Amino acid sequence: MTREKKLGSGLYFSAEELFPALLLLSCAFLKTLAVTATDAGASVLFLTESSGQNIPQILIATAVLLFIIWPVLSALKEKSPLIPSLILFAAAGVSFLLYGVASFIPEPILAPVAMVWKEGFRILAEAAFWLTAFRFGVFNGKTRLLLVLLIAQTVGMLGTSGLILLTTEHPETLILYAAVLSAGTAFLLKILIDNGSAPIQLRFVSDKKKTGKTGNDSLQKNLSLSFFISSGILFFAAGIFQYYFLISAAEFSAGQEDILSRIYSTVLAGTAVVTTGAFYVFFKSRLSLFAGLFLLPVVLLAAAIGGWFALFGIIVAAQIVFGLANSAKEAVLQTIPLAVSLRTGFKQTLFRKSVIEPVALAVSGIFLLIIEQSATEFEFLYFTGGLAVIVLMVIVAVRQAYLAQILNMLKKHLWRGGKLLPAGKEINRHLQDCLNSRETENVLYALRIIEESITPRFLHYLMSALHHDNEDVRLYALSKIEDLKLSSAVPEILRLLEKDDSVAVRQNAVRVICRLGGAEEREKAVTLVQDPLLKEGALTGLLAVGREGVFVAIKCVADLSVSPDKNDRLLAAAVLGNAGNPAFYQPLQSLLADPDSDVCKAALKAAGKLVNPLLLPAITETFRYSELREEACAALLQYRETAFNEIDRILDSQKYPVQFRILLTRLVAHIASPEAENFLFKHIQINDRRVRFKIIKALALSGYKASGKAVNIVRLCLYDEMETATGILAALHAFNKNKDEELDPSLNILKSALNREIEYIKERVLLLLALLFPSKELIEFLNTYNPIVPENEKTIKITDKLLSGELKTLCMPLFEDKPLQQKLALLRPQFFPPVLPINGHIQDILETPVGEMADWTRACAAYTAGYAKDIAFVNALTALLPDADAIVRETAVWALGKILPREEVARLIAGNLEDSSVYVARMARFVTDGSGQIVF
Template sequence: MQVPAAFKRLLLIRDEEWVLVTRMFAFEFFQGASIALFLTSSFPLFINYLKQAELPISELSKVFILTSFLLWFFGWLYNKLENMLSVKHITLGVLVFNALSIFLFMLFISGNESGWFYYVMLAWFYVLYLLNNLEFWGLASRLFDVRQSRRLFAIVSAGDIPAKFIGFVAAALVHQIGSQELLWIASGASLLSLLFFHRLISLDIFQTELHTLHVPHTVHTTSSNSAKEFYNLIMGNKLIRQVAIISFFTLCCFLIVNFVFYGYVKKRFETDSSLAEFIAWFLAASTAITLIIKVLFSNRIVNQYGIIRSLLITPVIVAIIAVISFFGNDNVLFYLFGTMAIIIEVLRSAIQSPVLLATLQPLSLHQRLQGHTIMKGIMDPVAFFIIGVLLYVLYHFDNNLNFRILSAIILVMISLWIIWIFSADKNYILTLSAAIRNRSVNERDIQLSDAESFEVLREKVAGNDESDAAFVLRLIKNQHLANKSDLIVIGLKHSSPIVKHEAINAIAEISKQEANNHLHYLFREDADPGIKAAAVRMLSHIESIIDFSPYLHHEDPQIICAAISGIINGRFPLQLDEAEKKLRRLASSLNPINRKCAAEILGEINNKTLQPLILNLLNDPNDEVVRTALQSARRMKSPEIAETILKSFAGKNKTLVFKMLEACGIAAVPVIANFILNNPRNESAGKLINIIGMNGGSESHRILDLMIDQLPLCQSQILHALHLSRFHVNHALQNKYENIARNYLEAAVQLPFKILFLKQQSESELLINALHLELASLRDQLLSVFTLLYDGDKIQRAKTGLKVNTRESIANALELIDQITVKEFSHPFICLYEQKDIGLICAELKKSFREPYLSVSLIYDDILRDKSHDYASWTKACVIYSMVKKKAPVDVYLLEPLRFSVNALLREIANFALDARAMS
């Protein structure tokens, strides 16, 4: 049967989610029906027993205490089985266990049971409910991501609500058909849930997700290890701890309110049948209200107001009623606590529980499942135990039990409940951020273990693998390691020049005299000129008095360079003039090898008085000399050099130029900015803008902020550079950057409509794919603006999550954006980038934006003239290609400017289109 699209939209369910959601709903329906029927049989039996035995309602506190121990045990057992069994088997196990439990209680009902039977039967309802919750939410947490959880958790879990309604209505007939017969129906409903589970696991998504995500947990063999694991998880993860405590206070208030209300109920009704009928209709009414709220409003409330505000709804409303209860008489109290019982039951089921479970979705799968178990298998028993003991003690001191005292206790718990909700807000966002980071960052820390590793290190340095030996020498350079000098000496004697170089670099770590002897020995005995030169350079660092004359007049250029560098850097006064003269001769030599040598020396000595030499070498006719001069200029960090290079940018090695400009630091920023303003269409403008951003500081911020107004064509690069510079928008600039975001969003919103229209017109796939790229580009530009307006680090993590492009990473990223940006921006952004189907995107956008009037010619004109957005050259080239391929009319005035584009592809295809027009 075809389901109307409007109905799906009403429930916020997408087409591809419909089958999964409906099967989960049906699966939960029959589980819920069986448990509801069990409750409608057990609770009237318990209340009837109290009346017949003339026992007070405080006996319910004993049920709470018994329940706490049962829940502890079964929560622990479920956690153990979850570690050992597959998802399919543990779910089947729970379904069979619940059906068998209900069947056994049915067999033992005779009407002459001992009193303990009724206590156990009512407590057993909570066991069935716990196991149902653990297996159902374990499935849901695997099958839905964090964004889907906000929309769909309330829907998929609503299956048990109509089932409860049917069960509670049936309970009104319990005095006619009997509790035993109701339990027959409950057993049958439980068995039917097995059938619907089979239909559920036949879906492809079930197989894919569970096979992808299911990772067996470590199996612990002792209870102490298990307890320690739970303790570490609760204490180590703030979000799990906070959610568990919120769940604890929710259940505490629920138990107290129900205790008070049923205490009044027990007094008000004289006959068993009237009591059972009232309880049934009361529960049926609350369940009907829950169904309406859960299906129609819950997901919309969470979507609109977010996690934290949604969690506040229940405690705030209950607190207001609890305050009012201080001023009413017994009649008023009965109705107030009845209202409070309905509200807390409805909101706990419709909003509180689904939202709490959605809050855990950013965690890893293992933590999610453990979090569910902690909430239901640890904190619920604690709540039952504490409230049971509290009620028992209070009744022990006051047989009549002043219900206003319990109202005061409820208010105290609600206050703590609200405090913990606010504390969870920050950690939810941090967890989302961490979830994205952990999926995209994989770092490796390497540490040494002192003397214990020395023999291993010695073997590595002395071994034949030069990469291992060099790596160890680099590693120990800054480590406080005993006998480090032994390793360096072994390295100096190694056969590999690479290892010897590393040992020379580390030689300052050993004694000065020993180092001096080894370096002189290397210069005399080693055959490699490079090793001799390295030894001379290191001598200038460790010796204060040494005659470099033999090295200055050596026949090998490498050793001459090392000597000049050593003299000038070491400031040896007696030989300084001679070294500088030698350097100038090398720089003006006709031999390019000598000029290259001079360029290398200038980089090593970084002497500003010799800066004119490097300026000459930067314009050397030999490419190798220029490349070396650029590398040296990078070390000199001179704005004068930066200006000289930018004036003669063409023909230079761009990578080296960029590195040199980066090294110049903040001093080069005005020079680079001036170059960009005068050459905005230079192909390297984007990279140069990034260099300004990487320098950081207030000057970079000021210049980039000015450039964003002066260079609209470079806006996206400037925004990225502002993020690199750690710029954050202040109040004075807030409106300016929000308008930029609005402009990008307006352009992005137009694109899905254009893509859909072109698809319907069977236009070129090349152009359609180009517009998809434009949409992705606008996403990155929007994120760049968001980094400046909001928490930049978190937005960057969201950007990384979107680029990882898995279902879970995208959902976590969009949830993070939704949490930290304003709704004006987050809602359309999520609509644009949450799903892949362009038709669904357009349908969603129509709710908030006007659909543009479109035609193929209007789209072509918009792209080529950059009317709504500065389109990429590739997109424009695709438009021209589509026009030529279709033999569409070509506007000469439109294409003529593109013939002079800086982009070679666009330039060529514009010329081709004009030539084709001229020939036709």
């Protein structure tokens, strides 16, 4: 069977991916228009007004701007998901302001300001766009999307080339157009981020504990030194070249705006054509980005030759190539530090951008300022030619240092990720040897490195891996082709399906052709549904696509899900999960309630892949079984914020065990997002203090800070905790006055439990204070706080430092090392605890709602009530008989037996004779007829 190659084969976008991809494409086009328009408008305006004067001063001022702008961008990178959009809005605002004040400030002042700002605008626009593109994943296997984005940028250059010719008389209007375009780009970026397609919570690795340096220390130091020296010299050379181009353009045009406009229009059009050609060469050859770096000395040499022979056309051509060389330089310099480690990669890039390059640019400006008055033009051209040789030597040196470090790391399998520049025969030979190896780990290691290097050769190597001798390699290649949606690989996969000896490979192959192929391939898969060896792959593929043959697959999976054979039901769960199509979830409803735990686990795994909200009730029901909780937690975490409505229903219900509700609270806390924090805070006043404690602790330790109305809610929670503590202190004060020796032992146990309650309240109060005053000292203290062994002195010191005014008056007495009576005297005027006798306080504890106090405290109260033998306790004790806690039920049964005659108590505790807890049932039999073992 032959497949006709059609236009667009190999490109695939789902409806879900198409919208954000188009948005990103539009952003690339508009951003390029805005950046190039600002550059051209500012340059033409400046050269017209200044006739090429004060260019060194412009370079120095630009260096100062760079020194400021990069640290600011670094500080903003994680402040908000919308930071890229806000950055671009800010850049548009500055451009609007710059254009707006043009009518009030003389143009000779506006022109140099615009000339300096154009570099700041470019940095802000490029940073905002590529940060979003990075988070969208264009560097993660989406090579074709990256190529389309680069083409959109070249089209943007051509658009600006035409726009310049329409504004020859008023070049400053280009700045206005750029501001409008950047505002539109910022709006599109906001839509893209709000759409949720870009994982904005991604964080840069900058912690030493996360990654460390790898490889040989001497090689690392040599590479780092070469990197900083080369980046400084390259930026210095760029400043020298830009100076000479601007001087030459000003002299050639003699200050005429129409000539300058045509020059910049030609430069942009030429840059677009050259860049397109470079893209083609890069994607069709084995050349790395290092090759583009060697264009820089060529540019300098061409400028010197053009100046020597007075050929301005050569200088314009050099400026065109300089745009391409500058892009290659930036890509290479961002990639080189990753050879040391991911952590130092980010830090070295930031240091280069904020220190090395501004200093190099400032030095070039100062140097030019000095030689302008003393050197002749030919002497400057000699210097430029010599600088080209120096730049060439520097590039060769840094390339050698990079290759030595990379080769050392590759041979020792120390490469930890990041873009690799596959330059040099030795690196390519080593990677090829790994690809030809019979060891799975060597082949997969090489494939992952080549994929991360964003080279077009990866697709070629991936197709070759389909025919590797090792089964695991072929499976990996199939999986990667499926992930990248390479429909052009379908003919090769069909041959694999027909001829491969491995059943696993053929199963995966039939699944992949269903996803990537057409109707013909899916019809072939339908014929394989009855094949016992290929059934799973065929069903998975057909369900995943949901097109031809889907009804056959649905019926087959539905039959498997109700089969008496356990293996059939396991197969149904695996197919539904691997298909990943949320529309086909119904069979999982019954599989999640399957009596076999293995089937339930497989169904939970599948439910976590489908992320269909309709499965949430069935998933949460599985939490009742301890053997399923691990898989249930993993599944629920996949739903993230989608599961909050179902979790909300359970948290507020006493039908579910407290352990289950606490576990759900921990799960929500594990979802690090503002929505999760808001959800937890919404339940901060939940009735059950045990669940409330976990909520407050999760919020406090995450660094949450209450603001606005939330502050009042936290303060109300503080008053509630202090009111409860005051009531407990009043009870302890009453118990200390007991004169009944028979009651004293049981009261001592109850007092111990109440003192433990006070310690728990102290911890909750500290956590609530952390929501109001999230100091680093308090958070660190709470991380190690143990209410069983409290650190009273440190607690008093921290609270005294944090609190003031009303809060200090309310909370400090609880923490201070004072006698009980003094604490109560300080708190009583604020909270008015009830004045009750001993039995009254016991009764109050017995009637405390479930969750307000620990189960052990309530059991101790029931135990004390049994010794008090007061008939008034009967109703409260009877209410404890169906309690969820076995110790509370057991103690309540015993206490009723102590207070009431046997015949009367037998009627009350009849339901406990068959209690699920053997200890409660045994106590009920003992109280009823004296049988069983005496426990108390």
